[in-house]
Amino acid sequence: MSFAQAMIQSHPQPVIGNDALAACIRACVDCAQACTACADACLGEQDPKMLVRCIRLDLDCADLCDATGRIVSRQTALEPQVVTAALQACATACRLCGDECELHAQHGMEHCRVCAEACRQCEQACNALQGQLAA
Amino acid sequence: MSFAQAMIQSHPQPVIGNDALAACIRACVDCAQACTACADACLGEQDPKMLVRCIRLDLDCADLCDATGRIVSRQTALEPQVVTAALQACATACRLCGDECELHAQHGMEHCRVCAEACRQCEQACNALQGQLAA
């Protein structure tokens, strides 16, 4: 069992969307890390100038995944409007960052391929949790 | 001249909405700090249990202001969809956190009064910058 799942199960109050929640926390945290690492790997390439848009989107996406990962880790006095707004912003950043990384993955950038995968997973997990909050 | 303004003026590329941008950066950074400090002050009160919703909203709002303040501090290869999504999420959190803090301000919580002011200012600055991005 992951730390995130163990924390959800030990919370003193009822939590929203158990499985979707654990998946979303994990995806946000993984994607924030992958985007931070991808920005750094892009910067370390022979010609970082070609990757300026990718670095920029990586940095923005990392910041939104980080904030959203923290917000969905909280269950106490949850305000659905704030959580939903964060999930929407995060899904948007993941979609655009994933699109950009995919372009470079097609030209052999392995770190962009991994990062695109993390972005896709996070976009889906944010949309899935949003669906549960709206239900 | 503030550091934020000096950084905007020394950027190698044209920047969006000069004055609205500087105001938004300042407001996000100030509101993130005020919300962090308000959560802490609430926690230090005689009866923090009465302030649980306020602490929660403060923490979420601080995280979104922090991420948004970083994102609007970047001008290179700006992707309007990501910036707009961040500004919307931030304005939503500021509105709800400001509403909650205002309730406690009316019962004499001075740190909530200050925090509500920072939230109102940030909500407006995010909306104003969004307007310029959409124009």
Next chain:
Amino acid sequence: MSFAQAMIQSHPQPVIGNDALAACIRACVDCAQACTACADACLGEQDPKMLVRCIRLDLDCADLCDATGRIVSRQTALEPQVVTAALQACATACRLCGDECELHAQHGMEHCRVCAEACRQCEQACNALQGQLAA
């Protein structure tokens, strides 16, 4: 293979301490999340006033784990003095937060038990990576 490991292996430049590095990234990211969730679970308990010191340490530890997790995720133009300083600060926060959580774990707080475990793991991983940087 985790995203963090995949990102390390696809980096364009030689990286420090492969296994210790992947372990440290994972531990920082997990501990930041566990501390954020533990602060929230403490806040949701019947009597949060008893847990004020735990909440405070959780919040500080989450912030240092988050910053350190980002810093160790970067390999390009690595400055050992900055990485070492971050690892030291993070290990200190993890030690003290782990000690505090352990006290509450002994009184049946399951989320504190899980969080203490994440803190211990992170403290060790930070110390291990510091050892490799010093070698």
Next chain:
Amino acid sequence: MSFAQAMIQSHPQPVIGNDALAACIRACVDCAQACTACADACLGEQDPKMLVRCIRLDLDCADLCDATGRIVSRQTALEPQVVTAALQACATACRLCGDECELHAQHGMEHCRVCAEACRQCEQACNALQGQLAA
């Protein structure tokens, strides 16, 4: 009066080092923003490859200033060992990032000149607050 000062004065509990504290909060928050903006401005320059070490140090310094700015914004159940560890890590990052930015400032990079100034100010403010905590 700044938001940070107003928050300090409205805290329900006695606070450490009033003036040094307000100065340190302000300096951390300003330096985090300046470093984020400087990394972005460097990335937007004609030849970002020359500035790779500067971008890397800016990103690390922003993360440590951000975490430290949050930690010193908290007064409740303050644990001096954690605060001191954060201040030390932040001062180290500011010193090295300031040194690097100064080199580029001498070659006409105005954003590096502004960022170096923010780093020097933050390094001093962290050292000053550490002195008060040790006293």
